[in-house]
Amino acid sequence: MSSLRALIADLIEEDPRPTVGEALVICPAGGVVAARELGGEEVAVVRLHDGRAFVVADICPHDGGTLSDGFVDGDRLVCARHGWEVDPCTGTCGRAKVATRGLS
Numbered sequence: 001m002s003s004l005r006a007l008i009a010d011l012i013e014e015d016p017r018p019t020v021g022e023a024l025v026i027c028p029a030g031g032v033v034a035a036r037e038l039g040g041e042e043v044a045v046v047r048l049h050d051g052r053a054f055v056v057a058d059i060c061p062h063d064g065g066t067l068s069d070g071f072v073d074g075d076r077l078v079c080a081r082h083g084w085e086v087d088p089c090t091g092t093c094g095r096a097k098v099a100t101r102g103l104s
Helices: 004-012 020-026
Strands: 031-036 042-047 053-057 071-073 076-078 100-103
Touching (some): 020 042, 031 071
Antiparallel strands (some): 042 053, 053 100
16 A cells, blocks of 8 residues: 555656755654665654664554554554554564564
8 A cells, every 4th residue: 555645746747855864863862764775765763762763664564554654662563544553663463463673
């Protein structure tokens, strides 16, 4: 399922999402920023309150919503649609798993 942002980007032929590197610079502690991998895959950069940063697939395992629309609560990324909590360190949410990786 494509996000609305991706559909708009396709229509205007530009990608409004920053690269992971750019998102890492602008993502505040306790924040999440929609980003893209070099291959174009939509991801979310998550920075926990302690400064650790992670890249997760920008798709909720529940219903395909965009995780980058969510928020950080403690050490969890919470999907804004239905409140599913994803651990950005492991990609698990208790019911399913999303792709994730740590950043230094």
